[in-house]
Amino acid sequence: MPSIVRAVLSAVTASCVVIGAAGCVQTPAPLPSGTASSSAPPRPFTVLTEQRANTTDPAGGRNDSDAMVTLDLFQRLMLVQPSTQLLKPDLAKECLFTAAQVYECTLPKDVVFTSGRGLTSADVKFSILRAIRLAPQKMSMLAALRSIETPDDTTVRFRLKYPDNQFGFGLAVPAASIVDHVAYDSDKLRPVEQAPIGTGPYQLDSWDSKGLTIARYARYRGPLGTDMPRIRIAWSDSPTAEEALTDAKAEIVWRTLSPAAIDRLQNRIVQDQDDGRPAGYFRWGLPRVVLQRLVWLSRSPYRANASLRNAVALALQEDRTASSILPSMIEGHTDTFALGGEPKMPKLEPGIALALRFTDSSPAMEDLANHVRDTLQQKLGITVQLVTESERADLELRDSAPMVNTAVGWLQDYLKNPLPGSAGKLSNLEERIRSSSREDVQQPALVEIQKQAAADATVVPIAETDGVLFLRQRVDLVGEAFGPGWQLALWGARWRN
Template identity: 35%
Template sequence: MSRARRLAARLVALTAAATLLASCTWAGNQPGHPERKAFTVGVTEPFNRLDPAANGVGMSDAMVLASFQRLLALDPGDGLLKPDAANCVYRTPVSYRCTLVEGLEFIDGTPVDPAAVKFSIERAIALDDTGEARTLFAALAGIETGPDTVVFRLSRPDNQFGYALAAPVASLVSPAAYRPDRVRPASQLAVGSGPYRMEIITEHRVGFTAYPDYVGFAPSGQERLSIQRYEASEFLRNAMTNAEVDVVWGGLDEQQEGALGVQVEANPLGTTRDGFRRLVEPAGRSWTLAWSPRSALRADAELRGRVADAVTPLRTDFSLLPPDAPGYRAVFGDATEPRTGPPVRVSLGFDNDVADEALRAERVSAALRGAGFDVLVQPDERRADLWLGSPEPATDSPIAQLLPWLAAPLPESADEARALAARLGAAATLADRRAVLADLQVLSARDATVLPLWREDRDTWMGPGISTTGRAYLGPGGQLAVWGFRW
């Protein structure tokens, strides 16, 4: 064997040994280990998005928020935009300047500089396959960079632009680790400048350590963090009993939530028998029934009307905006009775990892069958004609809340939708804003491609020794913000 080959073999062996040692060291901090030292969040939903530019499901946004930094952050406490990697101001109605915090670096040592910001935003738009980035950045005409500044040139006034910069899709990525023309595989560790450094990822666990060089809005609340995915609600419930998790984010079914609620009511300390406290975000989750833009049936106005009428008896939510949002209007009204017609076969998809989602899908399926549809229920099939889900908005802003519809309106409504979005960005008064939002909501109801169904409280369970303040554990659109917990 040549010297070069011997050296290569030795390097491979050393790398393998180091990887094994790191895995063993990290394993000692995982759920079930007798000396667990990692703050652990238990979930049942999957995570398939570690690249901010990718289309993710389940817990993907939470992973992005933990690993990456954005120019701005949306404070869940007061709803205001705050500096994260930069201080940003409008120089003119069509010029938005951000001055970067000095000395920021990605975890690979690449500087977080204006060139990296320009790369990240342009890359997110170029790789967008859902319409999210293109809709949020619809007013962006160009990006100019200076030694420590980034100037976003807008094609029109847009008072919503700062919210776009706080969205997960606007996260900053290292140009040395990410390609401009390709999404980074989900099997590769994230390379960001956020509050946490991703250390290990498997199908059921993502492990982090606090990134010591992070400077920004969301300093980490724990030195070691593990997000552990369980295959079913009962496994997650057992993990609470066995003290394997510190926080439970969703994942429990209605029966388990009810039983824990009884324990809380019976305990003067307001905890379950296992010491968990309940955090309630009122109406924190909303369910919609959305037509796939790829469905051949979506263009049929009669079919869309029949579907909308069929699910009306289930509906307790009447707009894509939350009821407490300024400008809210109940545009999806009541139908006297479902319209019937010739039998049509439609497929209905849903995320089978969401607790009780199969039961919700059966309710929707029964309503559709009552209107004469032949329904094929397809768990986890995102190519189905209709998708039942609980999409989390990118940010708590009207454009983001309308995004499931606004990113893919009907072709005949697209120009009007874009014009209304532009009017919203230019609205100078609250009255103007309310009027435009009313028109947007009416147009979304006319399209009837995304149907609001109902809202439910979001219950999060916080274990012994864990604390948070107000809504600090929530991200810009109600996602999990792990840094908001203190251990």
């Protein structure tokens, strides 16, 4: 495995120990071979999240909740556990390089879609090409793809433009999920009103204005089987989620709680432990898996203004705690953005008015958006207006998961939208990293990309923070409990014995 994608499990485990006093218990245990012996309570297993899912089409996902739904309803050829960066088959029986620029996957013969039709290599080819056409940015990890061949129903042969050590990881991202080519339109996203057709461990049971319900798919064939017959995923604000967790009306609360609610819950856990009482819930350890960043959107007329981009980066320097667009827990991280101090602010031309939006993943993002707006206005003398996530904007605050938890995966925010003057250089550097397994080749290229990111300032890091995931004490997460970029995947949910 290339040096820049080595496991980061040791860092995660060490951080979990630090958090342990506040209720962090473990990272996912190995997937059990049998089924859980305890029975589910009368109401469905319930997951609460503030971030609403918008689609069941893998090519249409816009946020981490969309990714969660996709991960549960569909399969991908490959699977990645983010804590170890271990790449292994999911839908495929095996995938391997048969030549330097040929990646070949063999499919099982007994996989059946929820439509009742058997899956073949034609579905895989259709799904990958469809996703590249409908969602090219989400499929940028497959940039080396030249063509796809299907010599028989169980063989998929990918021919590449150059040797690519990241290609298998690209086949594990949510957008690369396999759909039924007979049922899906090759040029349009599937509406929510039409039932999704996949081969994942779950199938959609219902979707309404308050959330969705998924049910175990009896004909699922793969490594991620679940014992949970039904799971309800409901949209919730922070006060409702906090109350539901303390009153045992929800099993999992994900990316919903305000900073104050998180502090209250963790304090109650500590108090219960001090009083010798079993806490009713605990926080799952996800240390520093979230990178908050400010991204210039490609349609902004101000994006080409280098002085303004650099001024924005300088204005955020005093509060910045993340020093690169590559998180410090990933091998290859290099400090390229200055931290702290009181940098001198440049003088900008008058009349600049920017629109800033933010991903609605948690209440903390709204607080951060207000802080960033106030900082830019006070230090730069410009106007910044907060707009909704669906409105056009110049800047966007993001804390969404990367496509996959590797160095190249984290860099896609920057690499897939380069400035015209940097595009050629960045393309060559990325190909150099992907096509070599030598650290003395990869490392300098990786450092140069991070330096260029600081010079371009189209993606500005703000802070590395912990993921927010609370579970009831009766609940556990086992096996490959998260998607490739730390997205919650419900196939790992179990009742504790």
